[in-house]
Amino acid sequence: MIQKLVTAALITAALATAACNTVHGAASDVNSVANCTENAMNGGKC
Template sequence: MVSKVTAALLVCSALALAACNTVRGAAADVNSAANCAENTINTGYCK
């Protein structure tokens, strides 16, 4: 029983860490798109 609980905790921890990386990556993509849109508005092209 203890090994099953330990395994479940390890799996949940791994999934939580993977989700954090995914959210950070999505935030970086949104930030990049916002910067490109702002550059296009100000200069006429995306750098």
């Protein structure tokens, strides 16, 4: 029974870590697009 709980906890931790990296990556992408848009509006390049 304890082995099943430890396995479930490890799987949950792995999924949480993967989700966190995905959200961080998405936030970086959105930030990059925002910077590019701002640069283009000010006459600069992306």
